[in-house]
Amino acid sequence: MTSPKLAALCLALYLLPTAGRGDEPGPFRSGLQVGETAGAFYVEDVTGPQAGDELCYASAFAKRAVVNVQTRALTRELGTFLRELDPLVAAAGVENRKSDSKHAFLVLLTDDLEKAEGDLLAFAKEYSLSNIPLTMLDNPAGDPSYKIAPEAEITVMMWSETKVRVNHAFRAGAFDAAARLLVTGAARAHIGAQPPVRKPPVRKPPVPGEADGKDTTAEEAEAKKKSITATVGTLEELQKEVVAVAKEGSVVVVDLWALW
């Protein structure tokens, strides 16, 4: 197949709605659907940079393009899919996360963490997975907010800007070679088609809390009126501020947060 044809096929597969591959007619639905928001949920890291810790990869990857597999079984086809995906995504460590880096992680839904840990370590080795962290969730039903169907074996969700763009779900045994090709094409399209990140213009900082007057919503106008402000400073400047504040008083608590 020529490259343009292959690209067209990948695009067509990417744009397909949720593909049901169960035995019953109609689409099989599991997990967050297209347009829904991928929120925080905690998993235990097994092969990632935080192995042994409980953490939220959805938060760690924030707005970046993410491929997330939530599964109840570690199958050969799943391993093959992840092996193909692994070199296309960045490793999960903070040092590998750029504004436009792409990431993936797998969650094994289980009620036997000890066995799951061993299985995941062996799976990572067998399929040479070094960039995709394999994690486990001590709940075979999955995190409730992700709405994993009880009959789903493998649910693949792809999101960016925290919005789910692609969802493919499979009952037991339905993730076969054809399904793998479909999902691989969708994943390739997903992580290769992100909009460029817009860099803010270089200029003087605006007066804190004062907007530029353009496109101000009622909510923003109200915020301005109530004088809740946020001043801008580089990390170095803010670190100096913390030291100065600490010396005046006692302890200083800094809460780091992001809009997402």
Added chain:
Amino acid sequence: MITWNVDFVAETGLPSDSLIKRVTSRLKKKQVNLEHRIVATPTEKVLGAYELFSLPALLLFDGDGALIQRFTGKFSIETDVRPVVEAEVAKRKKMQPKSP
């Protein structure tokens, strides 16, 4: 307590008006009456500086400005942070010279 927003991602420049507006708007909506800062340093550099893996996170600095503890992942203000802050405050009080 100070809040640091770390949505800025560019290597150079300053946070856009749009980002400042969105941050301010969110703070107003949540009615967070603290000192607020927007860090004009890329997110990953800020996370790296404190060896943080993900957000939200909380940093606790002692009276000399030295980082004494970081809270990340699953933590509770009441059960995890408050006891450490209170212990640190008590320690500082003990160290203060008694007034005549």
